Amino acid sequence: MNTVSTIVRSLTLAGLTTLGMTLAVSPAPVQAAQATTFIALANTGQEVPAGSGTGVGIGYFTLGSDDKLCVSFTFGGLAGTLAAAHIHGPTVPGVNAAILFPLPTANPINTCVGPLDKDQKKDLRRGLYYINVHTSTVPAGEIRGQIEPIRK
Template identity: 40%
Template sequence: MKKMLSLAALMAATLVFGTAGTATATLWDCECTLEGSQEVPPNASTATGTGSFVLDDVAGTLDYNISYSGLSSNVVGAHIHGPAPVGANAGVLFGLIPGSPIIGQWAGMSTTHTNLVATGLTYVNIHSNNFPGGEIRGQITCTPVTAVEESSWGRVKQLFR
């Protein structure tokens, strides 16, 4: 009888946990190069910067590491803007804390925001006193890296592979 109850409990647990809904996430490797020539309109700033990002389209997160140097004056703002292709301006989607490097995570992204980042319609803009509209800018470009099963059961299984 105990074996039968244990088997029934195991089957019930498998049914509940083993068939939990899953979604497949694509992890995106993204980057940008920041320069004054990418601003709209372009400027003659000699400052430069780089950004590296990892986008998870199911978790709705964008991990970022952005560094820059050589600005002509103090930083007054840093943001991710969109939607905009190269050569166009757009509003702020996400504020960044100025400083170099800027390291953090944009969590709770909407599907619209993850799609904008994945399709290259966002950019990083670093604003300074001398260039309040933006001293350096870099369009974020992404490449899909891998698909990952996203669920509590899927994550547990990943630990044992």
């Protein structure tokens, strides 16, 4: 098995295991308008313009009662070294948007940002934010994933 397949399999298994454990102890998901949990599956094809690399990432996000958005995001298979990571928005998939929140340059990324104001929470719940990772090889962004509410 090649290295990329191993990375993808490991990220997928780790991400799904973490997500499954979190969902197992979480209350039932709510409608998108009230969502407090979100997921992002990132890859090179979602970047604008789309890349052809093998990088992937998976993220789990929670919106706390303090209106802070907590991020747990892991990634691998990148062509370059990590240069930056951000949450951008508001926008639909396939369109670039401004940086809203810079994120730590670490893997995994585990941090909280905000607090989000009323409009930002509304945009987040409508799936209008994305996370992306910038590298030395692709400084405009190597992988990207739309942050989507976990719905019923």
